[in-house]
Amino acid sequence: MNNPRARRNRRRPRTAAALRDLVGSEGTLLDVHCDEDTRAALRTFRRDGVSLLAVNGGDGTLSRLATALPEAWGGPPWPKLVPLPGGSMNNVAHAHGYRGSPQRCLRRLLRRLQAGEPLHAVERDLLLVEGGGRPAQLGFLFATGAAVRFLDLWNAREGSGPWRAAALLGATLASALFGGRLAREVTRREALRVVAEGEEWPAREWLAVLAGAVPGLGFGSRPFSRCDEQPGFFHAFGVTASPRRLLLALPALWRGHPWRRHAALDAVTRDLLLEPQLPLRYTLDGDLYLSEGPLRVRNGPALEVVVDTTRPPRRPRPGDGLTAREFAR
Numbered sequence: 001m002n003n004p005r006a007r008r009n010r011r012r013p014r015t016a017a018a019l020r021d022l023v024g025s026e027g028t029l030l031d032v033h034c035d036e037d038t039r040a041a042l043r044t045f046r047r048d049g050v051s052l053l054a055v056n057g058g059d060g061t062l063s064r065l066a067t068a069l070p071e072a073w074g075g076p077p078w079p080k081l082v083p084l085p086g087g088s089m090n091n092v093a094h095a096h097g098y099r100g101s102p103q104r105c106l107r108r109l110l111r112r113l114q115a116g117e118p119l120h121a122v123e124r125d126l127l128l129v130e131g132g133g134r135p136a137q138l139g140f141l142f143a144t145g146a147a148v149r150f151l152d153l154w155n156a157r158e159g160s161g162p163w164r165a166a167a168l169l170g171a172t173l174a175s176a177l178f179g180g181r182l183a184r185e186v187t188r189r190e191a192l193r194v195v196a197e198g199e200e201w202p203a204r205e206w207l208a209v210l211a212g213a214v215p216g217l218g219f220g221s222r223p224f225s226r227c228d229e230q231p232g233f234f235h236a237f238g239v240t241a242s243p244r245r246l247l248l249a250l251p252a253l254w255r256g257h258p259w260r261r262h263a264a265l266d267a268v269t270r271d272l273l274l275e276p277q278l279p280l281r282y283t284l285d286g287d288l289y290l291s292e293g294p295l296r297v298r299n300g301p302a303l304e305v306v307v308d309t310t311r312p313p314r315r316p317r318p319g320d321g322l323t324a325r326e327f328a329r
Helices: 007-011 015-026 035-047 059-072 091-095 102-114 146-156 162-178 181-186 243-254
Strands: 052-057 080-085 120-131 134-139 141-144 190-196 208-212 234-239 264-269 271-276 280-284 287-291 295-306 326-328
Touching: 007 015, 015 052, 015 102, 035 059, 052 059, 052 102, 059 080, 059 091, 059 134, 059 287, 059 295, 080 091, 080 102, 120 141, 120 280, 141 146, 146 181, 146 208, 146 280, 146 287, 190 234, 190 264, 208 271, 234 295, 264 271
Parallel strands: 052 080, 080 295
Antiparallel strands: 120 134, 120 295, 120 326, 141 208, 141 280, 190 271, 208 234, 234 264, 271 295, 280 287
16 A cells, blocks of 8 residues: 655655555555545455555554554454555654665565565554544554644654654754753643543643554654553653753653653553643644544554564564564464
8 A cells, every 4th residue: 555645755756656566466556645545445455355464654644544444444353564664754664673765665575475484563552542523543653742843843844754853853952951942832831631541640731741552753762662561551651841851861761761750650551531721732643633622542453563574683672562462474
């Protein structure tokens, strides 16, 4: 499945043709331009008995695909997912080892299939986001507050890609260190009542509230390192620290170390309720939405994601999720 509207694919329109040449007679490549195209493609794949679904698009494409699965495909078992990094945000692909161009990642996968090698997969419990006057959504990464305003700044700039995002992040961190205007704009606090699994968190104003079904949040960071701690749960946290204190804690958090209570409240949970005083903007896998009322993030159905194990091995880190829940084709 190919999303021509993903930002990276818009900049490189020949990617689809290259992927189609790689697939050849071994599979079918369908372009999806909207949600109805996605549902139609899924119905076609189900009819054809597809068990392995490679998706060329970013995190938003994967979220819309996951949301469409229950209606268009029906109940599980669903096909195993191969997330090719074809979007402007590719956190899900990167969390499962996919680096480089979509063509390179697909070529590695096809070589493994042709050689008869087993495909290793990990089971991911999706986030189910309900409320806000919208139909229920499924996805991998949810965030409010500073994460949303960072995306606003990024979307307002020309171009995309990891280098531009890294430059913007660096400018924001430098601004936080010196109390600059950019940091003040991004780190404005929001009044929220947050309840995790029936337990109300004591803070009333938050820098951001986030939930993740995968360990990483871009740039190699691993703030959701506990997302695989218990099957059927996800990792959520609300940041209460000042920008400067958060900056000092960032190196440890980047590596997946536990959150400190003076910086954030966190929980491994199945249910997260957010009750805002004002309309709340949030992001699910990079796409931006507005909620006019309470939002609930719950544990959703599980989806099997194929891991790119052909890349050079590295030392395991907390939250890899490739032990207790790993299985082969």
